[in-house]
Amino acid sequence: MNPDASLIKFNKAEFLSGKQIIALETAKDHYHADAAVVWCFDDRFSSALSVFLETKQIKRKDLVCIAGGLKTLASPDNENDRTFVLGQILASIALHHTPTVYLMVHSDCGKYGGLQTFGNDENAELRHYQLEAKRAVDFLTANLEASIKIEPVFVDFTGVWKI
Ligand SMILES: [Zn+2]
Numbered sequence: 001m002n003p004d005a006s007l008i009k010f011n012k013a014e015f016l017s018g019k020q021i022i023a024l025e026t027a028k029d030h031y032h033a034d035a036a037v038v039w040c041f042d043d044r045f046s047s048a049l050s051v052f053l054e055t056k057q058i059k060r061k062d063l064v065c066i067a068g069g070l071k072t073l074a075s076p077d078n079e080n081d082r083t084f085v086l087g088q089i090l091a092s093i094a095l096h097h098t099p100t101v102y103l104m105v106h107s108d109c110g111k112y113g114g115l116q117t118f119g120n121d122e123n124a125e126l127r128h129y130q131l132e133a134k135r136a137v138d139f140l141t142a143n144l145e146a147s148i149k150i151e152p153v154f155v156d157f158t159g160v161w162k163i
Contacts, residue, residue, distance in 0.1 A: 002034030010046040033096035036089050039104045040065050040069035040111070048155050049104075050114040056102075062092035070103035070152060074135035086143055093148065103136050105129045105163075107156035122156075126163075131152055 029055040035058050039049055053061060064085060066072060075083040092098045105127060108115040118125040134153035140150050 031060045035100040036062045036092040037102045038064045047136040064088045070136040079155040103152040
C-alpha cells in the first residue's frame with residue numbers, strides 16, 4: 001500500500017455516498033480453486049463453459065477469459081502476452097492452490113482468422129488446434145510444477161472434447 005495513503009483523510013462511506021449501482025452481499029470466505037480455466041471470450045461458447053464446469057464438477061474456478069483461449073500460450077502475438085497469461089495461471093496456483101489447468105480452443109475462433117482460414121475445412125482446423133494445444137501444454141509443462149494437471153479442450157458448435 002502507498003505509505004502516504006494512511007495519512008490522507010479519506011472516508012469510504014462519504015466517498016461512495018449516492019453512488020451505489022447494486023446492493024449485494026458477497027461471501028468473504030477464501031477458497032481453493034478446483035481449476036484455472038483459460039477460455040476464449042467468444043460469447044457463443046459461454047453456455048459451453050457453464051456446462052463444462054458443471055460436468056467437471058468445478059465449483060470454484062479462476063477464469064482467464066481472453067481472445068483465442070490457449071492461443072496466447074501456444075502462438076502469442078508477442079512474448080509479453082504469453083508471460084502475462086502464465087502469470088495469471090501462476091497467481092491462481094499461488095493464491096488458490098489450483099491443481100488443474102484447462103486450456104480451451106474453439107472452432108471458428110476470430111484470433112485464428114475463423115474457420116475460413118482453414119478453407120472451411122474442419123479437419124484442417126482441428127489438426128492445427130491439436131498442434132497448438134501441444135505447444136500450449138509444452139510451454140506450461142516447462143513452467144509449472146509437475147504436479148499441476150494440464151488439459152486442453154476443443155469446443156465447437158456441437159460440444160466439448162479432450163484434445
Ligand atoms: Zn475465439
